[in-house]
Amino acid sequence: MTKRRTFAGLALAASTALAGLPAQAQDITLRLSHFLPPVHGIHTDFIEPWAADLEECSDGQVSVEIFPGGTQLGNVARQQEQVLAGVVDIAHGLHGIPRGRFPRTSVIDIPFLTEDAGVASRTLWELFPEHLQEEYNGLKVLALHAHNGGLIHTADTPVTTMEDMEGLRIRTPSPAVSAMLEELGAEPVGLPPGQVYENLQKGVIDGTVFPWDPVNSFKLSEVLNYHLDAGVYTVSFFFVMNQNTYDGLPEDVQACVDSLSGDALVARFGDWWDDWDAPGLAAAQEKGSKITELSDEERERWREALQPMIDAYLDSLEAEGVDNAREIYQAAQDHVAELSAE
Template structure:
């Protein structure tokens, strides 16, 4: 009797342990990093809701640890390589840092191509499968997107014309924007976003290019006085996952990730960026800053001055091995025009 009971109890314990182990093994925690402050809309409106949606969709089978800017995994220059190396599973990154990794995607940075985050983001996503995918090997691309047209922000000098830019040291986010600033007479200075405040405060640089939202997120209205609404450029971002990690997940988890990524995510970017930009602009207005707009005549001057820059940049992209750089630029122009109608 005792032997029978003991044997039955032992079987029950083994079965319970097996169920517990199976339950534990079914739980997956993924690491997601980005380089922006926790208060930025990328975290509050994008990353946090996305992780919550995916987790809920999987019935709690997947959870996330998020590492924003300022944490050990929040370095802007390491987002892509961390995902490829498996240090993190997913990341939101700035395509232009480090330089030269996404030459096809960078073509969206050509001056005056667009000033609308929604149109630029939809264009990048539409072009991804046929024109951009070669530069994302090893990555599961969940979204490509871009910001609203950037402004030129300065500390002590009001800028309204090309002549006003001459000699100014302006922070730049990427090679294409560096070339644009050089052709306009400024001296580009490459800096990560998190170093701009101190550089402005110390007078190391005279200004920066940004849309309005990082001006708010990085507290830059404290050290800026003048803002030129040029709408001359945008820069692209990526949201990617380690392909091997994605492939190893259960089918239901992959389905949940797919459900909340791609078109479903990219289609929200335009409205989000309008909301994020409004905060930075209001801060500047409340502080009594001078906000100028590029006149139609001056915009025409800039466009004419930047034609050689665009040709030269596309030639550099072609020399890096992208033989159809001109074709990609033309498709981007046509696709953006479609979304801007």
């Protein structure tokens, strides 16, 4: 079954369940923004089909206008504020940019917690009701998700050990990953994904942390030559709707939104991310770039070296007012262990 048919099946089931409700002849246009290019799988496999199936499920009441990265509403740093302000009705964004807005959710970014997108995404969704919900006031949370274990990609300097990281300027996506890079001896540089190519090309940064997918979607294989498959961290994302927008929708449209979101949507990110990563790996292989996997011995060195950083990061969250930071971290570890064993 294709991805498109799976979404369509959810929409059809919702439409059938709602067939007995009175028709509500309304024309509703929802504005949806995200920060990734239109060639990215998040746009082609997730956002566009989700929007189309909402239109179908609502029997044409709803149309969705999409603003991807590169448009006036596609700035990665503004996704949360745009949807809260009602500038857009729905947004997909990166939790770590701008820094500090989702400290509880950032626990999923802690090194060595998980390297699987499916497990990380489902863990976030399990954590949400009890531990994370207060960070999303004013928002109807449609999904939380994360990517597969990230790599360390560099332009001119191969990295295979901790010592190789010393002094490298590495683009970072979140506070937890910044702390990890600093502990490993690198200099973290905060940049939106769309600015990485130019800064690598100009030598402003020496490398970046990403999963494989941006190597293709942002054409980074052109400016990267070395890839360390470290898999020691992940980064998380939100897919949210303005709560007032949701509350103002007819009940049948709300039911369509619900049927296409939540558990059913979150469960799809594992397979999706495997698909999105494949072209990035292929691009690096086709170029002939050097791809190295972090050895088991080196991984244990990193794990030991990063434990003080993990403790310090949890201390910093507590200092910021997340009194139960260690409880959230333990709950995340428990969910990861349980889901990984399935």
